[in-house]
Amino acid sequence: MPATTLHWIDYVVMVLYFAFVVGIGVALKRSVRTSNDFFLSGRAMPAWVSGLAFLSANLGAQEVIGMGASGAKYGIATSHFYWVGAIPAMVFIALFMMPFYYGSRARSVPEYLKLRFDEKTRAVNAISFATMTVFSSGISLYAMGKLLHLLLGWSFDVSILVAGGIVLAYTFLGGLASAIYNEVLQFFLIVLGFAPLVWLGLREVGGWAGLVARLAPVSTANGFAPDAYTRSWAYMGQASHNPVGVEWFGLVMGLGFVLSFGYWCTDFLVVQRAMAANSMSAARRTPLIAAIPKMLFPFLVILPGMLALGQGLVPAKLGLGGLPLHDLHGHLVLDYDLATPMLLVHFFPAGLLGLGLTALLASFMSGMAGNVTAFNTVWTYDIYQSYVRPGAPDGHYLAMGRFATVFGVALSVLAAYVAASFNNIMDFLQLVFAFVNAPLFATFALGMFWKRATGHGAFVGLVAGTVAAAVHHGLTLPAGAVVGVKGGYFGVVATFPSELAQTFWTAIVAWTTCFVVTILVSLATAPRPAEELRGLVYGITERPEDDSTRWYQRPAVLAVIVLALTLTLNVIFF
Amino acid sequence: MRLDVRLPIGALFSVLGVLFAAYGAATWGRPGTTPTGVPIDFVWGLVLLAFGALMLFLARRAAGHHGPPGGGGPPSA
Numbered sequence: 001m002p003a004t005t006l007h008w009i010d011y012v013v014m015v016l017y018f019a020f021v022v023g024i025g026v027a028l029k030r031s032v033r034t035s036n037d038f039f040l041s042g043r044a045m046p047a048w049v050s051g052l053a054f055l056s057a058n059l060g061a062q063e064v065i066g067m068g069a070s071g072a073k074y075g076i077a078t079s080h081f082y083w084v085g086a087i088p089a090m091v092f093i094a095l096f097m098m099p100f101y102y103g104s105r106a107r108s109v110p111e112y113l114k115l116r117f118d119e120k121t122r123a124v125n126a127i128s129f130a131t132m133t134v135f136s137s138g139i140s141l142y143a144m145g146k147l148l149h150l151l152l153g154w155s156f157d158v159s160i161l162v163a164g165g166i167v168l169a170y171t172f173l174g175g176l177a178s179a180i181y182n183e184v185l186q187f188f189l190i191v192l193g194f195a196p197l198v199w200l201g202l203r204e205v206g207g208w209a210g211l212v213a214r215l216a217p218v219s220t221a222n223g224f225a226p227d228a229y230t231r232s233w234a235y236m237g238q239a240s241h242n243p244v245g246v247e248w249f250g251l252v253m254g255l256g257f258v259l260s261f262g263y264w265c266t267d268f269l270v271v272q273r274a275m276a277a278n279s280m281s282a283a284r285r286t287p288l289i290a291a292i293p294k295m296l297f298p299f300l301v302i303l304p305g306m307l308a309l310g311q312g313l314v315p316a317k318l319g320l321g322g323l324p325l326h327d328l329h330g331h332l333v334l335d336y337d338l339a340t341p342m343l344l345v346h347f348f349p350a351g352l353l354g355l356g357l358t359a360l361l362a363s364f365m366s367g368m369a370g371n372v373t374a375f376n377t378v379w380t381y382d383i384y385q386s387y388v389r390p391g392a393p394d395g396h397y398l399a400m401g402r403f404a405t406v407f408g409v410a411l412s413v414l415a416a417y418v419a420a421s422f423n424n425i426m427d428f429l430q431l432v433f434a435f436v437n438a439p440l441f442a443t444f445a446l447g448m449f450w451k452r453a454t455g456h457g458a459f460v461g462l463v464a465g466t467v468a469a470a471v472h473h474g475l476t477l478p479a480g481a482v483v484g485v486k487g488g489y490f491g492v493v494a495t496f497p498s499e500l501a502q503t504f505w506t507a508i509v510a511w512t513t514c515f516v517v518t519i520l521v522s523l524a525t526a527p528r529p530a531e532e533l534r535g536l537v538y539g540i541t542e543r544p545e546d547d548s549t550r551w552y553q554r555p556a557v558l559a560v561i562v563l564a565l566t567l568t569l570n571v572i573f574f
Numbered sequence: 575m576r577l578d579v580r581l582p583i584g585a586l587f588s589v590l591g592v593l594f595a596a597y598g599a600a601t602w603g604r605p606g607t608t609p610t611g612v613p614i615d616f617v618w619g620l621v622l623l624a625f626g627a628l629m630l631f632l633a634r635r636a637a638g639h640h641g642p643p644g645g646g647g648p649p650s651a
Contacts, residue, residue: 009597013590020586027577049579181579188583192625196618200610349607351597351615355590 004152004345010354017358018166020185021365025170025178035397038175039377040107040276045177047282047553049184051289054273056183059190060140060367064301064360065147068340071305072314074243075215075229076573078305079298083232084256087295087566089264090287091559093274097265099544100448102275102283104535109268110382116447116536118455119386124462126382128436129268130375134408135433137371138415144364145416151341152357160416163361167369168409172402176276176377179369183273186362191293193359194300200347201307214310219243229306232573245479245498254504258511262441269374280544281553288558295566301340308339313346328480368412376404428485431473438507439465439514446518451530451537457522465514472509478502578636584629591623 032038045053070078106112110129114122144163145156170178205211208230216226228235228242235242236251244251264270264287274286308314316324317335325333344356380401389396443462446453474490478499483489487502496502535541551557598616601607607615 009593012593016586016589016593020582024577024582027582031576044576177576181577181582184579185583185586188587188625192587192622196614200612200614203612204610347610349609349615350601351594352618355594355618 004353006152006354006357007350009351010357013351013354013358014361017189017362021182022166022169024181024185025173028174028178028181031177032173032175032398035380035394035401037177038398038401039373039380040272041175041177041180043276044278045180045273045276045282047277047285047289049180050273050277050282050286052187052293053180053183053276054270054286055290055294056187056190056366057179057273057370058270058367059187059363060136060370063297063367064190064194064363065143065337065340067298067301068305068308068343069336071302072309072334072336072339073305075219075306076298076302077229077232077236077242077244078302079232079569079573080244080251080255082295082298083566083570084252085260086264087291087562088256089260090291090294091562092261093265093271094284094287094555095559096538097444097448098274098284098287099280099541100536100538101271102277102280103541103544107275107381108377109266109271110378112536113443113447113458114382114386116533117453117458121443121455121458121462122382122386124459125440126378126386128433130378130383132433132436133269133371133375133378134411135415137368137375137408137412139419140364140367140371141412141416142419144361145420147337147341147360150338151345156420160413163365163368164409164413167365167372168406171369171372171376171409172405175401176272176373179373180273180276182369183366186366187293189355189362190359190366191300193355193362194304196352197343197347197356198299198303198307201304201311201343204347205307205310211306211310215306218309229309230573232570234574239497239501244500245496246501246504250501250504250508254507255500258438258441258507259504261445262437262439262507262511266440266444268378269370272374272377281546281555284544284555285553285558288555288562291562292565295562295569304343305336305339308343311343311346313342314339315342372405372408372412375408376401379404379408431485434503434506435466435469435473435510438469438510442511442514442518446515446522447537449538450519450522451533451540452522452527453518454522454525454527456525457518457520460521461514461518464517465510468513469506469510472506473502476502476505578633580629580633580636584626584631584633587622587626588630589626591619591621591626594619594622 031042036042067078067081070081101109101112104112104115106115110122110126113125141160141164145160148154148159149156170182174181202208202211205214212227212230215229219226219228222243224241224243225235236246236248239245239247274283277283277286314334314336315338317333319325327333341360345353348356380397384400385397439462442465443458447458471490473487475488475493476496477483477488477492478486478496478501481487481499483492486499496505530540533540546554594615596619598613598619602613602616607613
């Protein structure tokens with residue numbers, strides 16, 4: 001693929017953006033005096049700011065490029081990752097879990113586990129989370145470097161060092177507040193950078209109806225009904241009838257319940273944004289405010305992939321020697337990751353192309369900054385202060401936080417090079433993270449809503465859930481895959497129609513195991529006195545006072561609006 | 575006392591808006607500037623400018639309510 005040439009104006013847009021993000025870091029540096037300012041931004045954010053940051057921190061490379069790729073691969077059914085796989089969990093954390101996260105005054109999610117359960121449960125969560133953040137930001141950096149090299153012919157090394165350096169500059173200077181402010185800026189940049197792409201794309205194909213008509217032949221060529229790419233639920237009855245290769249039960253339970261609640265309700269990367277809010281009511285509104293743009297994001301990130309597919313712009317994947325790859329049936333294998341970038345270079349002239357590419361860079365950087373700020377907090381509070389050097393003055397932890405930011409970024413860059421040299425290692429690591437994450441929501445749900453759950457129960461349950469995930473994955477294989485990192489390493493007992501189906505069912509098994517084992521071990525071990533659990537468990541904690549002044553600020557009202565809108569979207573695209 | 579986040583956002587998008595609208599006007603009709611038939615640089619420049627101006631207006635209004643230099647935004651939002 002020939003590299004695209006940029007004009008001076010495209011570079012001006014990028015330089016302006018870089019200047020503003022670093023400028024925000026410089027401007028906020030003065031307000032960072034204590035470790036609380038640095039790690040929690042002094043808990044001073046209004047709800048709309050923490051809400052947009054909540055959304056943006058999760059809006060990394062995987063979202064813009066990955067969801068575009070999935071749009072081209074699976075069609076509008078990719079929206080299940082939003083309407084089923086995100087919104088219900090975001091509503092749940094706002095209404096039911098935020099009172100404990102924010103109200104317990106824990107400074108991080110692992111610290112909540114320490115308060116609720118014990119030290120060992122915190123340690124497992126803190127260490128796995130810290131490792132995960134470094135590797136996810138490394139994978140994100142690697143993806144960005146590779147894309148810029150392929151698209152623009154830029155040097156991989158320079159791209160990741162410059163992007164890493166800018167993220168380091170603004171998070172080092174202004175801490176979480178700077179990351180959050182930049183996430184809000186990045187949010188608007190991503191929306192305003194991609195909106196014209198969708199507008200021009202839809203205009204070109206003759207609107208939604210035109211897109212449906214263009215995707216019909218693609219759908220039938222792949223052996224599905226003509227409208228299988230443009231309807232989200234109609235073909236979910238059987239896994240073989242839809243491009244996703246999943247049936248509704250696995251989708252709703254695996255993605256909609258286990259994976260979605262496990263991520264949105266327990267991942268410190270997003271929870272940290274809500275913890276930075278300026279009041280309990282603002283913290284509870286944070287995920288709800290984020291949910292409104294979140295439910296509309298399919299139109300911004302999935303549609304470009306579908307449009308690229310409809311326009312025949314998705315290039316073939318090249319194998320060794322630069323020849324296009326073919327699958328077992330002789331069909332061309334498409335490089336779906338290039339769907340959105342190809343639409344960008346095809347539809348945008350000089351100027352807007354700079355804006356689109358800057359929006360892409362912004363998504364990489366907001367995701368990376370999210371990981372880095374979550375990493376430095378968990379490292380400093382949950383690992384360093386807990387096990388290495390407790391009882392030091394606050395200034396010491398502030399300095400350690402800044403130092404952790406530097407080595408967090410350095411480790412991410414290192415991880416990007418690891419990803420570049422050993423692709424399978426990254427696949428393997430992501431697999432291990434999936435095993436560690438899948439059971440987490442069972443631990444939190446039992447911890448928050450069942451006062452009888454004990455520390456030993458939580459710990460043994462987590463370990464058992466992780467082992468169960470590995471065993472289930474090791475005994476199953478997606479159709480057409482070879483034994484190895486895709487599964488089957490303990491012998492193939494069952495096969496799934498797709499990799500996603502296998503992922504969803506692995507999560508269901510892990511969650512159920514953790515849930516059952518935690519209950520059994522808890523019943524066999526001594527409970528903590530109820531008095532010690534006040535503020536941490538539902539039923540023995542006063543209901544949070546609602547300090548909202550207007551009806552539309554009340555979390556319950558917002559939640560109903562969010563759910564009604566999501567339901568409407570599902571019906572429209574049924 | 576902290577910077578109002580709408581100030582840098584408003585400033586960035588206003589500058590980008592003016593830049594795009596001017597560039598779009600200056601390159602109007604040149605080959606390669608309208609791959610889809612829409613003079614998108616000019617049109618989107620105006621959209622960005624309008625958004626930037628709105629952000630600056632909101633920040634200014636909030637500063638007026640709470641006294642300069644303003645907090646992170648309206649406490650009730």
